[in-house]
Amino acid sequence: MTDPHLAGTAPARALAVIGAGSLARTLLAGWQRAGVPFPSVLTVSRTASRAAEIAWPGVTALSLEDDASAATRAVRGAGLVVVAVKPWMLHEVAPRIAGALEPGAIVVSVMAGVRLDTLRTALGGTNPVVRVLPNTPSQVNAGIAGLAAGAAAPADVAVVRDLFAALGDVIEVDEDGLDALTMLSGSGPALMFLLAEKLATAAEHQGFAPDQAARIARGVLAGAGALIAETGDDPAELRRRITSVQGVTHHAVSVLEERDLGGSVIAAADAGLARARELATAPAPAGSTARPTSPTTGETT
Numbered sequence: 001m002t003d004p005h006l007a008g009t010a011p012a013r014a015l016a017v018i019g020a021g022s023l024a025r026t027l028l029a030g031w032q033r034a035g036v037p038f039p040s041v042l043t044v045s046r047t048a049s050r051a052a053e054i055a056w057p058g059v060t061a062l063s064l065e066d067d068a069s070a071a072t073r074a075v076r077g078a079g080l081v082v083v084a085v086k087p088w089m090l091h092e093v094a095p096r097i098a099g100a101l102e103p104g105a106i107v108v109s110v111m112a113g114v115r116l117d118t119l120r121t122a123l124g125g126t127n128p129v130v131r132v133l134p135n136t137p138s139q140v141n142a143g144i145a146g147l148a149a150g151a152a153a154p155a156d157v158a159v160v161r162d163l164f165a166a167l168g169d170v171i172e173v174d175e176d177g178l179d180a181l182t183m184l185s186g187s188g189p190a191l192m193f194l195l196a197e198k199l200a201t202a203a204e205h206q207g208f209a210p211d212q213a214a215r216i217a218r219g220v221l222a223g224a225g226a227l228i229a230e231t232g233d234d235p236a237e238l239r240r241r242i243t244s245v246q247g248v249t250h251h252a253v254s255v256l257e258e259r260d261l262g263g264s265v266i267a268a269a270d271a272g273l274a275r276a277r278e279l280a281t282a283p284a285p286a287g288s289t290a291r292p293t294s295p296t297t298g299e300t301t
């Protein structure tokens, strides 16, 4: 699928992606799907085994394990550099790339919490830096990304905006707005998937086999998503059409409202915002190099 916004406007710039984990792969898959014509794409992983997982056409996957200068090599010649490591790894990445960035190369940070001032200082202060907060539906060009431009020149911001418009909707905000979006749209899909997991658990509780329970949960989430996407109707209106007076939906939803679902989601948003702000200066969490850590929260590293 080629995004019509991009026709004729896509930057013919080489792309370097530092940190080729979950989000980086999501973005690359989305750009490939949208047909974004990068002249070359280099990714940098920490380990050779992670680099070997990226056997994609047109992508050269380097690793620090194989070549300690991989990050420096990747950014040389790149017009766009996406930094997609965990926020607490910036201190390791920045010295490797700061002196090697091409003049005018645009750095896009997708790291949660890390402020533009911090990025600019860490990267030597001469290259334009833009913060973007994407989400994983970008992989299927159905993402929402927050974009905070800071002091970047309008032409550079336009390049980044076009790039992420190929992956879905782009909302321009200031940095405080970006911290809030980190949970709302960045983590938002996880909330929806959590609800689907809980629906499957409830189905099993009511006697369905696990494979049937999984089909029910997947079908409901995918069907509801397709309905809202294709009709463009308001979620409250779509819910109203399901809710018969004193019917089944009314009784089920009442239980969630009595247990303050709305208050719980607001509390979750506040907790996410607080954590996004903390990440600006936080050390690596204990155990953050192990994968995966928790079946409940689904943390990857």
Ligand SMILES: NC(=O)C1=CN([C@@H]2O[C@H](COP(=O)(O)OP(=O)(O)OC[C@H]3O[C@@H](n4cnc5c(N)ncnc54)[C@H](O)[C@@H]3O)[C@@H](O)[C@H]2O)C=CC1
Residues within 6 Å of the ligand: 018, 019, 020, 021, 022, 023, 024, 044, 045, 046, 047, 050, 064, 071, 084, 085, 086, 087, 089, 092, 093, 110, 111, 112, 133, 134, 135, 136, 186, 187, 300, 301
């Ligand atoms: N996963 C998501 O849905 C979203 C993630 N983000 C942000 O994206 C960033 C990456 O997150 P994920 O992809 O989920 O994490 P991840 O752990 O899957 O990927 C990070 C990758 O960086 C690599 N890495 C670490 N140090 C490195 C170094 N010095 N040089 C090169 N590579 C190095 C790691 O080996 C790992 O593969 C984080 O800062 C996160 O806040 C933002 C929005 C959404």
Ligand SMILES: O=C(O)[C@@H]1CCC=N1
Residues within 6 Å of the ligand: 112, 182, 183, 186, 187
């Ligand atoms: O959990 C995280 O910190 C990242 C940022 C938003 C989604 N994943």
